[in-house]
Amino acid sequence: MSSINGGRRCAACKYLRRRCSEDCILAPYFHPSNPYRFACVHKIFGASNIARMLQHLPVHKRAQAADAMAWEAYWRVQDPVYGSNAIIAHLQHEISKAQNELEMTRAQIAILQTFQQHHNQTQPNQQLQAFWALEDKPLFLPDLPHI
Amino acid sequence: MSSINGGRRCAACKYLRRRCSEDCILAPYFHPSNPYRFACVHKIFGASNIARMLQHLPVHKRAQAADAMAWEAYWRVQDPVYGSNAIIAHLQHEISKAQNELEMTRAQIAILQTFQQHHNQTQPNQQLQAFWALEDKPLFLPDLPHI
Numbered sequence: 001m002s003s004i005n006g007g008r009r010c011a012a013c014k015y016l017r018r019r020c021s022e023d024c025i026l027a028p029y030f031h032p033s034n035p036y037r038f039a040c041v042h043k044i045f046g047a048s049n050i051a052r053m054l055q056h057l058p059v060h061k062r063a064q065a066a067d068a069m070a071w072e073a074y075w076r077v078q079d080p081v082y083g084s085n086a087i088i089a090h091l092q093h094e095i096s097k098a099q100n101e102l103e104m105t106r107a108q109i110a111i112l113q114t115f116q117q118h119h120n121q122t123q124p125n126q127q128l129q130a131f132w133a134l135e136d137k138p139l140f141l142p143d144l145p146h147i
Numbered sequence: 148m149s150s151i152n153g154g155r156r157c158a159a160c161k162y163l164r165r166r167c168s169e170d171c172i173l174a175p176y177f178h179p180s181n182p183y184r185f186a187c188v189h190k191i192f193g194a195s196n197i198a199r200m201l202q203h204l205p206v207h208k209r210a211q212a213a214d215a216m217a218w219e220a221y222w223r224v225q226d227p228v229y230g231s232n233a234i235i236a237h238l239q240h241e242i243s244k245a246q247n248e249l250e251m252t253r254a255q256i257a258i259l260q261t262f263q264q265h266h267n268q269t270q271p272n273q274q275l276q277a278f279w280a281l282e283d284k285p286l287f288l289p290d291l292p293h294i
Contacts, residue, residue: 044200046193053191053227061228068232072219080200081208084231085215091238098245105252112259 004028011038012047025051029066037070044073151175158185159194172198176213184217191220 004010005020010027013020015038020027026047030038041050050069054062076083151157152167157174160167162185167174173194177185188197197216201209223230 044196045191046196049191049193049196053223057227065228068229069223071232072223072230076200076216076219080204081212082215083219084235085218088231088234088238091235091242095238095241095245098242098249102245102249102252105249105256109252109255109259112256112263116259116262 005032008032011035012042012050015039015042016047025054029054029063029070037074040073040077041066041070044076045069152179155179158182159189159197162186162189163194172201176201176210184221187220187224188213188217191223192216 004024004027008014009020009032010024011030011032011034012026013024014032015035026038030041041047045053050066053069054065057065072084075087079086082089151171151174155161156167156179157171158177158179158181159173160171161179162182173185177188185194188194192200197213200216201212204212219231222234226233229236
């Protein structure tokens with residue numbers, strides 16, 4: 001019996017009602033405390049497929065691969081039509097939304113920057129306009145003395 | 148032999164070297180012109196798993212499910228560790244980048260809007276300042292007549 005899980009059979013061997021050997025390839029990745037994880041993977045990929053796919057990987061990459069397959073299997077159990085594609089479609093929609101929002105904010109920035117440039121260019125003219133505006137106003141001037 | 152593929156065996160039956168019956172569940176979704184699609188699906192899920200999963204779905208949803216599974220299988224063949232999770236991780240990274248960029252553009256907008264508000268508030272004062280600036284200048288005024 002595998003010593004990895006403290007003398008207990010791994011979730012795979014427990015599910016398949018078989019002895020869990022010391023060299024069980026699935027034991028390190030399917031702890032008996034999480035039987036649902038293996039049930040999903042078994043339902044979608046099949047136990048022998050999973051074991052074979054892990055076997056073909058270097059040991060240090062197996063945990064990540066088991067996690068990724070468990071994740072894919074979980075989503076296919078939840079959504080038998082789209083599986084993890086539903087997540088991808090959702091993320092693509094989010095990206096599209098974020099890109100649209102980004103385009104809008106960029107456009108807003110462009111408008112505000114144009115305004116700012118215009119302001120910087122026109123400020124001296126505005127002061128000048130203010131000057132002429134004052135000049136246009138009838139200033140109170142005393143009558144000129146007749147010289 | 149299935150009439151769906153013009154009398155030819157579907158990709159699944161051809162791959163598995165079996166007769167393709169009229170009611171072959173895989174024939175509508177695995178055309179003989181694309182043997183790689185079925186090869187991927189078979190390698191990752193197994194032919195019987197795929198057939199069983201499609202059988203459990205309503206007919207009108209099977210094409211979408213077959214596409215999604217073919218897609219997942221394709222990515223797992225390409226990347227045996229991460230599979231389609233690599234795409235998800237990439238998309239999540241893209242979302243994170245877009246959100247950061249969005250935050251930056253929003254901050255930029257806030258700064259520009261603050262500037263604009265400040266400009267709107269200060270413009271009348273600037274005109275007033277221009278007025279006082281003119282007042283500070285010694286205006287040429289003729290001497291007042293002694294009345």
